[in-house]
Amino acid sequence: MDDQTDSPDDYHAICLGTAARARGIATRYVHGVYSRFHPFPSRWLDLTVGGRAYLFASGMLLVKGGDPWRGLGLHINEEATLIIRDKQRAKSFLDARGFGTPAGRVFRRNDLSAALDAFGSFAGPVCVKPNQGTKGELVFPAIADRARYERAVRRVAARHQKILVEESVTGQLIRFFFVRPRVVAVKLSRPASVVGDGSATIARLIDLKNARRDRRAVPGHSNIAVDDDLRDFLAMTGRGLDDVPAAAERVFLRGTSNGATGADSLDCRADLHPSYLDVLAAACNAVPGLNLTAVDVMIRDPAAPARHGNHWILEMNRNPGLTPYHFPWRGGAQDVSGAILDALEQGFGPAPASPPPPPMSVCPQRPPIE
Incomplete structure (x- = not known):
């Protein structure tokens, strides 16, 4: 059954719906299942922009009816899915193009002994997490002793087929919101603290x-x-x-920086060197079919210019949340919903034909722990 009211448990949809109605774009809510492999969410914001119908829920944007194999629609990042939903594959893709990422390896849970033995192959602390996890679930950073490492590996393996083990890099976690072809908002994700x-x-x-x-x-x-x-x-x-x-x-x-685990979202525009906007735009534009994402980047000193070895791309999010940009814990709101509507009205801008190389190369060494 259709519903005309805002969904109280999906602030992302509320943000986009509010911005759409302010532009005179009619919205409604409909029910449906994206696929049998992804049954949630089931309640979607339905809107028509630029002559095309879209569905949106929990950061997931679909072109309505665009996929004959699914009843709801084609994901806005469908072409990029095979790359960005696999954390290690995405890092390898970016690494090959000169963008800094933490060194890591993926292990299958049916070869748990290899994952457990990998601890000694890293020179310093490691991070253990699912290779296709979301929302900071089962992410264990800065592990420096074997007992904790083995517990982390076993906990991830109990829930996921693939375990990612990577060097644990330090700094401040900045999330860049990208609407092709540019970064439109940034925020500092500060882990739960007192x-x-x-x-x-x-x-x-x-x-x-x-x-x-x-x-x-x-x-x-x-x-x-x-x-x-x-x-x-x-x-x-x-x-x-x-x-x-x-x-x-x-x-x-x-050690995680997700809102669901008590993190604070802070407006960091005044404290971030502008060179990172160009680097992250180039990284996102390098991924074919990537139209809308939020990229988590660990930056040693956000005020310093981007350079070799002072920042690392951790992951690209296929379904980026909007709420923390509109409602930061501290600082001004950033209109990511407006940027999305602009792209839907005008068409996502083309990526640069030959994006310039970023002003850094892959950092082969783990930085000192601070």
Whole structure:
């Protein structure tokens, strides 16, 4: 059954629908299943822009009716899917074109012994995650000891066929929102954290942070859950929930930077060197058929110009979320919905015929841990 109201659990669709209606574009919600392999989401924003009908939900944009094999439509990034949904394949593709990525290897869970033995082949800390995971699920960065490494590998293997093990790079995680042919927004994804006051324990500071989140009710910013992964991360850094941080000391609680795990989305436009916009636009335009994505990049010093070995592309997201750009925890809103509608109205701009090479080459060595 069709529904004319906004879906309360999909702020991404609310952002796009609100922007569309402000332009006089009619919207409605319809129900349907994308494919038997991808049954969720099932409730879609239906809109017609530039003479073509589209469906949108949870960051996924479909050209309605564009795929005869599926009842709903063709994914806007369909041609790029085989590259970007496989994290290691995407990194290899970018690496071959001179873009920096963390060195890594993929292991199948039916060869678990090879994955477990790989720890010694890395010179420093590693990150373990699913090769086709989403939303920061089962991502374990900065592992420096074998026991934690083996636990991480087994946990990923219990849920996923392929395990990605890569060098753990350090810096600040910046997410670049790309609408072909350019980057249209950027944000800093800061992992879940609390700031000490000199008297409260970490557990108390988490309660206070969650109470503030409840008061502010910023869409896309979940409360910080105290679970085994949080406790393990604190233990890895030599902390515990009963520790009392010094006044103004920021204590990170997880290694992942997703809103679902309590991360903060911060407007970082004023702090980011503009050279990264050109580098990331070139990387995205290099992928055939990539029209809409958000790219996670670890940058050692965002204020410094992009150069050899000071940043690494971690992954490209096939279904990029909009909410954190419209509703940051700190800073101004960025109109990614408007940029998407512009592209739908005018047609996605062509990628440069011969994009200039980025001002760096592959970084073969892991940087020192900071």
